[in-house]
Amino acid sequence: MSIELSVLVPCLNEEANIPELVTRVGEVFRVGGFSGELVIVDDGSTDSTWATIEAAASHHPFVIARRHPQNAGIAAGWKTAVSAARGRLVATLDADLQYQPEDLLRLYREHEESGVDIIQGWRSPVGRRKDPRYYYSRGLNVILNTAFGMDLRDNKSGFVLCAREILEDLLSYRGQYAYWQSFILVAAHHKGYSYKQVETLFERRRAGKSFLDNAPVKAVAKSFVDVARAVVEYRLKPQTPSTLRNFLDREQPLQRNPPEPEWRRLYWNGYLQLFGATHWMMTKEVGTQLAELKESQWLTPEKMRELQSLKLRKLIQHAYRHVPYYRDRMRAAGVAPSDIETLDDLHKLPMLTKGDVRQHLYFDIMSDNHKKSEVLKVTTSGSTGEPFVCFVDRAQLEFRWAATLRSMEWTGYRFGDRQLRLWHQTLGMTKTQVVREVTDALLSRRKFIPAYEMSDDTLKQFVRTIEEFNPVLLDGYAESFNFLARYLQEHGKLRIQPKGIISSAQTLPDGSRKAIEEAFGCRVFDKYGSREFSGIAYECDAHEGHHVVGEGYVVEVLKDGKPAAPGEIGEVVITDLNNYCLPFIRYRIGDLAEAVDLSKPCPCGRGLPRLGKIEGRVQSIIVGSKGQYIPGTFFAHVLKDYDHALRQFQIVQTERGAITFKIVKGSRFTQATLDEVLKTLHQFLGADLRIDIEFLDNIDMVRTGKRLATVSKLGIDFQATKAS
Numbered sequence: 001m002s003i004e005l006s007v008l009v010p011c012l013n014e015e016a017n018i019p020e021l022v023t024r025v026g027e028v029f030r031v032g033g034f035s036g037e038l039v040i041v042d043d044g045s046t047d048s049t050w051a052t053i054e055a056a057a058s059h060h061p062f063v064i065a066r067r068h069p070q071n072a073g074i075a076a077g078w079k080t081a082v083s084a085a086r087g088r089l090v091a092t093l094d095a096d097l098q099y100q101p102e103d104l105l106r107l108y109r110e111h112e113e114s115g116v117d118i119i120q121g122w123r124s125p126v127g128r129r130k131d132p133r134y135y136y137s138r139g140l141n142v143i144l145n146t147a148f149g150m151d152l153r154d155n156k157s158g159f160v161l162c163a164r165e166i167l168e169d170l171l172s173y174r175g176q177y178a179y180w181q182s183f184i185l186v187a188a189h190h191k192g193y194s195y196k197q198v199e200t201l202f203e204r205r206r207a208g209k210s211f212l213d214n215a216p217v218k219a220v221a222k223s224f225v226d227v228a229r230a231v232v233e234y235r236l237k238p239q240t241p242s243t244l245r246n247f248l249d250r251e252q253p254l255q256r257n258p259p260e261p262e263w264r265r266l267y268w269n270g271y272l273q274l275f276g277a278t279h280w281m282m283t284k285e286v287g288t289q290l291a292e293l294k295e296s297q298w299l300t301p302e303k304m305r306e307l308q309s310l311k312l313r314k315l316i317q318h319a320y321r322h323v324p325y326y327r328d329r330m331r332a333a334g335v336a337p338s339d340i341e342t343l344d345d346l347h348k349l350p351m352l353t354k355g356d357v358r359q360h361l362y363f364d365i366m367s368d369n370h371k372k373s374e375v376l377k378v379t380t381s382g383s384t385g386e387p388f389v390c391f392v393d394r395a396q397l398e399f400r401w402a403a404t405l406r407s408m409e410w411t412g413y414r415f416g417d418r419q420l421r422l423w424h425q426t427l428g429m430t431k432t433q434v435v436r437e438v439t440d441a442l443l444s445r446r447k448f449i450p451a452y453e454m455s456d457d458t459l460k461q462f463v464r465t466i467e468e469f470n471p472v473l474l475d476g477y478a479e480s481f482n483f484l485a486r487y488l489q490e491h492g493k494l495r496i497q498p499k500g501i502i503s504s505a506q507t508l509p510d511g512s513r514k515a516i517e518e519a520f521g522c523r524v525f526d527k528y529g530s531r532e533f534s535g536i537a538y539e540c541d542a543h544e545g546h547h548v549v550g551e552g553y554v555v556e557v558l559k560d561g562k563p564a565a566p567g568e569i570g571e572v573v574i575t576d577l578n579n580y581c582l583p584f585i586r587y588r589i590g591d592l593a594e595a596v597d598l599s600k601p602c603p604c605g606r607g608l609p610r611l612g613k614i615e616g617r618v619q620s621i622i623v624g625s626k627g628q629y630i631p632g633t634f635f636a637h638v639l640k641d642y643d644h645a646l647r648q649f650q651i652v653q654t655e656r657g658a659i660t661f662k663i664v665k666g667s668r669f670t671q672a673t674l675d676e677v678l679k680t681l682h683q684f685l686g687a688d689l690r691i692d693i694e695f696l697d698n699i700d701m702v703r704t705g706k707r708l709a710t711v712s713k714l715g716i717d718f719q720a721t722k723a724s
């Protein structure tokens with residue numbers, strides 16, 4: 001049975017209180033009707049506390065014993081306890097029985113009913129002695145509320161209940177504190193968690209001594225020093241909470257990143273100082289994100305999955321509590337957040353479609369606690385028929401920017417080198433955005449060639465521009481590079497040699513890759529991405545599949561709702577671990593990819609998961625006369641040897657049993673060649689398939705520069721077919 005609640009209790013010389021504590025907490029689990037555990041941490045006791053805890057653990061299976069050889073403080077005790085905890089929820093409780101264990105049920109019920117992240121028990125004045133400790137506590141409460149812009153009855157109370165992942169996040173403080181436990185709600189407030197206070201009974205200590213009894217003046221002085229440190233950490237120099245940073249500090253992966261020359265470091269730091277002015281919403285925090293990603297890429301595959309599972313649990317907890325759409329869907333499926341522990345549990349969750357997002361976008365699929373000022377509206381080009389709108393938050397935008405730069409460096413490029421993009425630099429931007437984009441391009445030494453303006457008349461000038469700019473890295477549409485490569489085959493290779501080319505936005509058939517690499521004299525690094533997520537997976541210099549940006553995305557390759565076998569083609573289903581304003585959980589993006597054997601590590605040494613070849617969109621699947629499903633990349637592959645006769649082509653299917661074959665004739669087109677092509681198509685699609693030929697002068701690209709090789713309007717559901 002899964003554990004619902006873990007009660008975390010650090011203790012110091014509490015031998016007289018442990019037996020009653022165990023009995024009363026056990027009764028809470030019985031009355032509450034849920035499974036629980038009591039994690040007791042002996043924090044360097046000098047009496048028989050440890051022996052008492054061990055005895056309790058031997059008689060009560062729900063008791064877990066941990067020990068510090070020396071006193072490290074309450075917060076350190078919480079850290080040890082939460083690392084041992086298995087519960088969906090955790091609650092912190094003092095061992096002295098001043099907080100009443102029975103009030104754990106009140107906190108638990110309020111957490112389940114209120115929908116907030118954290119429930120804090122505030123100490124009721126009923127029956128409470130008005131001694132010096134009382135007035136010290138009230139005075140500190142006033143100071144905390146004033147210093148941190150809060151209005152709580154009992155800010156410093158350490159009697160809280162929340163999800164396990166939330167407490168782990170709260171405990172990731174940077175400063176050196178004597179009594180950090182007094183700032184647990186300050187940390188929650190800073191990190192954007194919602195919270196609610198519940199009045200609880202508080203009794204005087206009846207056994208043992210408090211640390212305040214021996215040196216109250218010294219403790220008060222330390223508390224004031226702690227407040228100053230907390231003001232610096234949480235108000236003056238706040239940092240974006242980072243689950244990844246906390247994980248890296250714990251795991252410390254082997255560093256394999258070569259040191260950068262001093263001039264590059266200075267250039268990068270200078271660029272970051274201006275980053276906020278040239279990028280809407282994003283801040284120089286991208287520098288921190290990039291540094292973390294450069295470390296995390298060297299985690300082992302096992303540790304990467306552990307990190308993904310940790311971030312997945314946090315995401316599911318958030319979605320369940322703050323996104324009505326997911327809460328309703330999970331309840332309808334009979335799934336609770338506690339049911340999602342690892343990546344292997346993902347299949348328990350329902351999938352999300354584009355139609356679901358469209359239908360619920362302005363109703364209930366966005367979180368109820370996001371900041372509108374830190375959310376960006378994203379609109380796709382609508383190349384598959386209907387435009388798509390979604391929203392992403394600032395943290396996700398900064399993450400995707402950093403992940404892109406990390407992958408660019410896999411090609412041999414380093415920030416500060418010249419980069420040329422075959423893209424659409426300012427399409428769809430406002431005047432202010434155009435100014436920022438142009439300025440950022442200058443600062444980062446990036447130049448653009450408008451991909452949607454490529455034609456026979458402009459190719460010569462584009463080649464001259466590339467040679468004069470002499471970039472280290474080129475990136476852009478695969479179709480655009482293929483177009484340029486064919487031109488260079490006829491007119492001679494480039495007079496320069498870049499280190500690499502990143503192709504994206506479209507599939508990259510083997511024939512196109514070979515042509516591009518021969519024409520440009522460098523390797524091609526394929527990128528798989530989308531407007532919803534930006535870069536999802538990238539090739540490294542080993543070129544054995546696409547590395548998924550595992551720190552941000554969980555990518556499933558599914559067929560008939562089950563994981564595709566290695567080498568098998570399946571539908572890509574993505575979970576975005578970073579976008580909390582509009583969570584994408586098991587999102588059917590509409591693409592096809594090849595599954596790979598993840599038990600075989602990539603020679604590059606990175607522990608990131610991988611995808612095989614990207615096979616195009618589900619909407620590009622063509623159905624043969626026998627019901628067979630053919631991905632769009634098949635046609636690029638099978639027709640690659642006919643480029644002398646077919647300058648451009650497009651397969652369109654609007655009904656089963658027939659396709660329209662649109663052709664722009666090449667210089668050596670003949671009827672005999674066409675007959676040979678049709679024979680090949682019939683061989684794979686079925687002899688009785690009707691093929692209607694349509695000759696055109698040009699096949700238009702969509703407005704962003706893409707040309708679609710295949711278009712299907714059959715509405716195929718790849719998870720509901722057993723076709724091969």
